[in-house]
Amino acid sequence: NSKPLSELQEEGMNAINLPLSPTQYELDPEDTMLEENEVRTMVDPNSKNDQKLQELQKVLIDWINDVLVGERIIVKDLAEDLYDGQVLQKLFEKLEGEKLNVAEVTQSEIAQKQKLQTVLERINDSIKVSARSIKWNVDSVHAKSIVAILHLLVALSQHFRAPIRLPDHVSIQVVVVQKREGILQSRQIQEEITERDAFDTLFDHAPDKLNVVKKTLITFVNKHLNKLNLEVAELDTQFADGVYLVLLMGLLEGYFVPLYNFFLTPENFEQQVHNVSFSFELMQDGGLERPKPRPEDIVNCDLKSTLRVLYNLFTRYRNVE
Numbered sequence: 001n002s003k004p005l006s007e008l009q010e011e012g013m014n015a016i017n018l019p020l021s022p023t024q025y026e027l028d029p030e031d032t033m034l035e036e037n038e039v040r041t042m043v044d045p046n047s048k049n050d051q052k053l054q055e056l057q058k059v060l061i062d063w064i065n066d067v068l069v070g071e072r073i074i075v076k077d078l079a080e081d082l083y084d085g086q087v088l089q090k091l092f093e094k095l096e097g098e099k100l101n102v103a104e105v106t107q108s109e110i111a112q113k114q115k116l117q118t119v120l121e122r123i124n125d126s127i128k129v130s131a132r133s134i135k136w137n138v139d140s141v142h143a144k145s146i147v148a149i150l151h152l153l154v155a156l157s158q159h160f161r162a163p164i165r166l167p168d169h170v171s172i173q174v175v176v177v178q179k180r181e182g183i184l185q186s187r188q189i190q191e192e193i194t195e196r197d198a199f200d201t202l203f204d205h206a207p208d209k210l211n212v213v214k215k216t217l218i219t220f221v222n223k224h225l226n227k228l229n230l231e232v233a234e235l236d237t238q239f240a241d242g243v244y245l246v247l248l249m250g251l252l253e254g255y256f257v258p259l260y261n262f263f264l265t266p267e268n269f270e271q272q273v274h275n276v277s278f279s280f281e282l283m284q285d286g287g288l289e290r291p292k293p294r295p296e297d298i299v300n301c302d303l304k305s306t307l308r309v310l311y312n313l314f315t316r317y318r319n320v321e
Helices: 005-016 045-049 051-067 078-082 086-096 109-127 138-142 146-159 198-205 207-228 243-253 269-285 295-299 303-317
Strands: 039-043 171-180 183-192
Touching (some): 039 146, 045 171, 086 109, 109 146, 198 207
C-alpha cells in the first residue's frame, strides 16, 4: 500500500458512498424479501465463474481433503460443507494438534451456531488476526457466505504454512442490496481475497524498476557477505539453499550461527527447506514479521518470493555497517 493515507481514505470513502442504483441483477426470491433499509450482500453470479476464483476454491478443497484424509470426510463444496462448523472443527484440530471441546454432531441451528462460535473463537485466537482484519463471523459462515469462508480458509492456510500455492490477487464482485422506500437498490464492491503487494505491481508493470531493486539488493547483501569472502551474483538462485540467508542473518544481527543448526552443504530439498525455515526463525528472533513466502518458494527459486524476503531485510538493516 504505497498510496498516501489521505488518498486511500478518499478511495475508501468513495467506495462507501457509491450511489445506489436500482438493481439490475437476477436475485433469488429470498434475497428480495428485505425489510425497509435492510442490507444484504451476495456474490455477483458472473463472478462465480471467474477462473482464478475457481482455481482458489479447488486448491483449498484439495488442501482440506489432504489434511482430513483419515477422517472419512470429503469436501466437495466449500460453502455447503463448511457452514455448520463440523469440517472446520476437524480441520483446525488436525492443524493445531489439539481437540476442541464441542459437541460432535449438531442438528439444530442454535446448536450449530454455538459450536461454530467456539470453533471460530479458537481459530481467531490461534492465528492471532487483529479484530480489524477478521472478515468472517458466525452469521456469515453459517449463512454460507463464500466470501467469509474463503477469507477464513486463506488465513488458516497461511498461518499453518499449508504446502499449497494460492493464486495471486483473487477478488470477488460482491453486490450489496438494500431496500429504500420500498425499492431494491444495489451497488457493487470488489472484495479482495488474496492480495497484491508492491512486488506484484513491480513484476507486472515495471520491469525496469525491478532491475533497480535487484541491483540495490545485490549491493546490500554483498556488503555483508563479503566479510565472509562470499559474493552473490544471482539473486534468483543463490539464496535457494538457505545457506546465504542463514549466514546473512548472523552478519546483520552480529552473531555466529553454530554450524550444527543448519546444513552448510545441503544435499537435498528437505535440507534446503530446513535452512530457509531456520533463517526465517532467525528473522523473527530479530523482531521482523514472519516472511510472507513459504520456505519452499525460496528453495524453488521463485524470484518474487526471494525478493520479498531480501527486501524486508534491506528495509530493516540497510544502515547496518
